[in-house]
Amino acid sequence: MRPLTAQDPESVGGHRLLARIGTGGMGVVYLARSKGGALAALKVIRAEHAADPGFRARFRREAQAAARIDGRWTAPVTAADPEAAEPWIATAFVPGPTLAETVAEHGPLPPDTVRALGARLAEALAAVHAAGLVHRDIKPGNVLLAPDGPRLIDFGIARAGGATALTATDAVIGTPGYLSPEQARARDEEVGPPSDVFSLGCVLAYAASARPPFGGGVAPAVIFRTVHEDPGLGGITEDGLRTLVARCLAKDPAARPTVPELLAQLGDFGSDDWLPPGLHAVIAERSAQVLHLPEPERPAAPGAPVDEPPAPSRRRLLMLGGAAAVVLAGGGSTAAWLATGGKGPSSAAASRPRRTVAVQADLSGSGKELGTSVEHGVRLAAEQHNARADRRFDLALTVLDDGGDADRAAEVARRLVTDGRVCAVIGPTSDATALAAQDRYKKALLPMLTAWAGSDALYAAVDTENPTSSVFQLRPSDSASGAPLARYLTSLRPARRLVLVEDQAARDYSWLIAHGLAENPPSGRTVVRRQVTAATADFGPVAVAALAAHAQAVVYCGESPRRAAACARALQAAGFTGTPAATEAVLTPEFLRAAGTAAEGWVFSATFVDPARLTTAAGFVRSFTKRYGVRSVGRGAAEAYDALGLLAQVLAPLGTGPADRSTLTHRLRTASYRGITRTYAFRAATGEVEEEPGLFLWRVQHGTPLFLGQYQQAKV
Known part of the structure; x- marks a missing residue:
């Protein structure tokens, strides 16, 4: 949680705001106290979204549907105002940590605890689906752990069953790593209760192994593995639990267990003693701290005099006691x-x-x-x-x-x-x-x-x-690396026929770069993808194929300077005269040495500069x-x-x-x-750095990399 800012209101809908729980692209979530003294998680939607009549209609419909959810393991809606200038919805506040925080700090949960977690989240899903909703964003960050059991929260992107999606065409709704294949393909009409079962399987896999079943990294790579590859379940130690999770993660929605089947297989875990003793104590202590939060002091407006901070505690002074010592x-x-x-x-x-x-x-x-x-x-x-x-x-x-x-x-x-x-x-x-x-x-x-x-x-x-x-x-992010190359091949040295060389020695990275260029090719261009297996360093066949296709540009999409040099030599030997290109992983002295004269004219996207040219x-x-x-x-x-x-x-x-x-x-x-x-x-919504200012172009000229500048402003 973070303190309130000077821009935050003191109250919303009769709720006194105490702190910020989180922020995102849609709005701000506050910890609030109702007139009756109950704590609530209160989400306020940004005005720019509320100005869209379609969005407001969706919010009104979903707030009404969420209010119908009657489940012990969900956080009930306590109040809402869809007609406010900035619509808001309040749910009962659960003071425990998220499953994501707990696993990150304490590691995987025992199998019995995971089964209890699964059983209670399945009950929560039964209540959600009975209200005519599909949650669509089940993830460790939306599961709170309380001493008596978990709570499934945040129905902010839930969709009423049978309703038309009020989202952009082909938009992926959900969290990569925990969304279903049908969500990943942006097929909204196919997203129903089985999609939530898939996401629940991802959550249980994470709880049991401390690893998401489709790995980490940038969104496109995770989505690709979700749609096309088997999940990684080796960290789940119990055979029966691993088998059940694998069924939840079936690519075909019809092959997944229903929520009633899940409840039957997970068993009855009615006892409140569901967590390991040490973790139970941690959660209880944290809950007590939150429940005794004092009323906040209002922060000063921007430009107002700043008071001196309070004197540090004795513990803080002890931590700072050695600050005067300097060791060289x-x-x-x-x-x-x-x-x-x-x-x-x-x-x-x-x-x-x-x-x-x-x-x-x-x-x-x-x-x-x-x-x-x-x-x-x-x-x-x-x-x-x-x-x-x-x-x-x-x-x-x-x-x-x-x-x-x-x-x-x-x-x-x-x-x-x-x-x-x-x-x-x-x-x-x-x-x-x-x-x-x-x-x-x-x-x-x-x-x-x-x-x-x-x-x-x-x-x-x-x-x-x-x-x-x-x-x-x-x-x-590496997923942005294709943008400078696309601009170069569109505006600086146009190429109508483009060959992408996918190096299977770095399969995920190579797919990420090739996918970005293939999905967003230079306007009016033809793109061909060719693979080179990890077992060979012979790029000759790819070079010959590029010439046969009359390619005007070839992009090496891997990350090995040595293998990129082999590709450069093969293109030179085949007589290729177009533009060869790659990403910053290749732009190294090793590539220049190994490629020799074949490195001449290569173009690179990169995230670093030559300050001498700025x-x-x-x-x-x-x-x-x-x-x-x-x-x-x-x-x-x-x-x-x-x-x-x-x-x-x-x-x-x-x-x-x-x-x-x-x-x-x-x-x-x-x-x-x-x-x-x-x-x-x-970016406020994701925490990621703004990408465009940090993307640059380089080109090898007379054997030396030459910095061309920020990619949108670069000139040949």
Whole structure:
């Protein structure tokens, strides 16, 4: 939960608002107290949606239908006003954590607990379906755990049975990873009670194994696996439960069990003692804390004077007690560095608060070149900040080397999470280390900002169900990588016949890139998809086929620089004279070395810049090359410089007290920062970074990658 903002009303429909539970594209959900003193979850719909007569009709119909639901394991509707300027609906508030939070923190639930969970959620579905509704968004985030049993919540996108969908054509409604194949295909007329059974199976698989059955990553890849591949149920240890879940996940709706069949097979779990003892105690304690929330103080309006924050608690003081100690070490140990240029503090500096930011990077492994560039970019930004006479706080850096190793990265994250001085982390700088560290940062609400790890895998950590997640992926998703190439092949060097090379050595990634280009091809173009198996490195047949098809462009959709180089050599040998292209995963020195002259003319989409070709970064380039005695700025340094600039901007209004991590996470999520590389901002509904400003084009010219600029503004 988050505090109310100055823009939030004090009350809605006679309900006193206490806090924000969450925000999304449709509106805001508040914790509220009714006139009678009962707590409620109150959802207010944004005015722009309410202005649509069709949407208001749907909301009115669904509010009436939801009020008819009579089930012990649902959160009943207590009040609603579909005719208000901003329509709202209130349901009974359940103070327990979500299933998603519980499994993320405590791991898989025991089989008996999963069966009890399934039985009670099946009862909830029976009540939903009896009211003529299909829930359509059953997921771990919509299941609350109370001491006496679970509650299925949020009927905000439920659809009355037989009603016409008031949504855009081909829109996918639901949450990828938990929606049914018929939802994934956007076949609204086919979505009925069996779709909810499929989603329930996904939820039970997650509860039993702590993994969604169709994996993580960006939405298109998850949807593809949902429609075309078998679920991964190896983490479910009990055979009978695994078999039942597998039946729920049948692709054919008719092959799934009905809700009554599920109830019969799951058995009767009428006892309130349904959770493991330790978890029961955690839920009860959390429930008690929420139920005793005080009335909120109204936040100050924007621009109003900010009072000093209250003095930190004794526990907080103990955590900060070691902040004055500075240890300088090398190698794999902590390297704490105060960004003051080695000078002693002045009397003015002594009155300023100190904010400590950590850098987690590979400084000694295979990725040390990138890691060192990131560290140098952050150091320069900190030095320049501390040189400003008008600064409101001093910055200190703690630099930790994880060596590019996942186990070391997890240990580094553990140490940073327990260091009360650290308010945010910049890094890690590789796929493996970011994925190994992100869970610890999320649980501690310690902001982690990275622009260097593989976004296809890491975007799952952003957690679109919880846009307040402290994982900040500053680079766009891999699913957006096709947009710069499409623009290049449409406007800069038009190609009417396009061949997509899907490399099965990286099947998911390759499908993601090819699917994006095939579904949204350059206007008026013919697109052909060709596959190369992982067992061969011979791209000759694909090159010959491209010439036979009179292709004017060939896009290598894989992520291997070595295999992309083999593709480049094959195209050169076949006499291909069109435009060859790929994504940023291939744009490496390894590709240039292995491809040789065949790399000439290759075009790449990427999420990083060459600051030497940006007028906004001219000062940075001069300072960087002088500070480190180099001729050019290494990859990653400019983005690291911007990452610290973003942090400094959101730290400035926090006053002189300790920088609370959860407050900083919220401020980052709602910030907009204009850096030297681009503007950084995050989507309120999903927590994902705004993509278009961060997508760029590169082209190999005379053996060297040449930065063309932001893809919508690039010129040949």
